[in-house]
Structure formats: structure tokens, C-alpha cells
Amino acid sequence: EVINRHALMSGFSVVKSYCGHGIGELFHCAPNIPHYAKNKAVGVMKAGQTFTIEPMINAGVWRDRTWPDGWTAVTADGKRSAQFEHTLLVTETGVEVLTARLPSSPNVLPWLNA
Secondary structure (H helix, E strand, O other): OHHHHHHHHOOOEEOOOOOEEEEOOOOOEEEEEOOOOOOOOOOOOOOOOEEEEOOEEEOOOOOEEEOOOOOOEEEOOOOOEEEOOEEEEEEOOEEEEOOOOOOOOOOOOHHHHO
């Protein structure tokens, strides 16, 4: 719900066709992690579980279309979209972002730090 609220407050929408997922013996496994409000996901994550958040945020409507190649997804209204992914581990005291940048990570996008 936090992702959806932040996107809407910034004038964007969240794609509903794709979601985050659990990481286990299979790379894409349960649970599904929707990034939009009023979804039907149930349950509470427990310590030791690993999952992704990977919202697709659109400048226009939330709907998307898949090209005939069966792979390429585009926004239904042709506006821009962005998608980023993080992998998180639920711990006894909270959550650890396993894909967070480290202080020693190279500064490959210097304009983000400006």
C-alpha cells in the first residue's frame, strides 16, 4: 500500500499485472507481493523469508499491453514507465535490503547523488 500511495501522490500509477514474489529454492515462488492497494494478498511475512519488491510505475494509466513477441510489455497509453527491483530478507528485528547499495559501491549514476 505504501508504494501505491507514494506513486499516486506523485501523479503516477502502479501496474497491476506484475508483482513481487518470494525467493526460495525456485527463483519466482510464493508469495505474490502486489504493489497496489486493495489487492487480495493475505498473510504476514515471517523471519527468514526472502522476497522482492519490483513495482512498475507509469506516468499514465496502470494498464499495460504485451507485444506479439510475448515478452515486451508497454503501457496501454504509450506513456513512460520505470521498474526497479530490490530483494529483502525478513529478520527477527525488521527487514534487510539485500540489494541495497553499499558505501563502497561504484558511483555509476552521479546525478542521483546531486
